[in-house]
Amino acid sequence: QSILTQPPSASGTPGQRVIMSCSGGSSNIGSNTVVWYQQLPGTAPRLLIYRNNQRPSGVPDRFSGSKSGTSASLAISGLQSEDEADYHCAGWDDSLNGPVFGGGTKLTVL
Amino acid sequence: EVQVLESGGDSVQPGGSLRLSCAASGFTFKAYAFTWVRQAPGRGLEWVATASGTGGSTYYADSVKGRFTISRDNSRNTLYLQMSSLKVEDTAIYYCAKGDSGSFSSYYFYMAVWGKGTTVSVSS
Numbered sequence A: 001q002s003i004l005t006q007p008p009s010a011s012g013t014p015g016q017r018v019i020m021s022c023s024g025g026s027s028n029i030g031s032n033t034v035v036w037y038q039q040l041p042g043t044a045p046r047l048l049i050y051r052n053n054q055r056p057s058g059v060p061d062r063f064s065g066s067k068s069g070t071s072a073s074l075a076i077s078g079l080q081s082e083d084e085a086d087y088h089c090a091g092w093d094d095s096l097n098g099p100v101f102g103g104g105t106k107l108t109v110l
Numbered sequence B: 001e002v003q004v005l006e007s008g009g010d011s012v013q014p015g016g017s018l019r020l021s022c023a024a025s026g027f028t029f030k031a032y033a034f035t036w037v038r039q040a041p042g043r044g045l046e047w048v049a050t051a052s053g054t055g056g057s058t059y060y061a062d063s064v065k066g067r068f069t070i071s072r073d074n075s076r077n078t079l080y081l082q083m084s085s086l087k088v089e090d091t092a093i094y095y096c097a098k099g100d101s102g103s104f105s106s107y108y109f110y111m112a113v114w115g116k117g118t119t120v121s122v123s124s
Helices: none
Strands: A009-012 A018-023 A034-039 A046-049 A063-068 A071-076 A085-093 A098-101 A105-109 B003-007 B018-025 B034-039 B045-051 B058-060 B068-073 B078-083 B092-098 B118-122
Touching: A009 A018, A018 A105, A034 A063, A034 A071, A046 A063, A071 A085, A098 B045, B003 B092, B018 B034, B018 B092, B018 B118, B034 B078, B045 B068, B045 B078, B058 B068
Parallel strands: A009 A105
Antiparallel strands: A018 A071, A034 A046, A034 A085, A063 A071, A085 A098, A085 A105, B003 B018, B018 B078, B034 B045, B034 B092, B045 B058, B068 B078, B092 B118
């Protein structure tokens, strides 16, 4: 069972805005920054968002991240078919002294 | 171009050993911490171990502490993961990932570049 909690699935239609959540506790999201990874089918994860809302070069600004308290969100606007993937959140946990992950949300573009 | 390539995955019996390697190129290897992350079939990601840029500091998840050893050879731009006393639950794809700094901390814990992974299967 993952330390961070993500809904197992989400869906949206092309052009829509979709928001995925990630819930943690005071020892992780509540006191540290959040990261999001995108994992396209059959491929390795790719860094999508770091430090809550920072995008690495090459990541479209359709992707945005936010954090409030012990929860974080990843929003995708102008949804495209190529966005269909698993999305994993991660954070540093002060109690475990290392990174922890959510179980991942599988995004389906209808 | 930044590249990270894992190798060494195999099928082994419970209690066996295996060494994974990760060859990196396209950047100054010793300047960055490197991490092993694994993904069991149909499951989420799990942090395994991290080595700082110099290799002088290493960090392990509780699930592998005492059984796995992470190391690096900065002269060969290569990261290693020595796995021993393997268990069925160690079965997973093992990814090697480059950090964004030479250190590993709550500020620099994320993995900026990932390899394609190598598969480890532990079964009798």
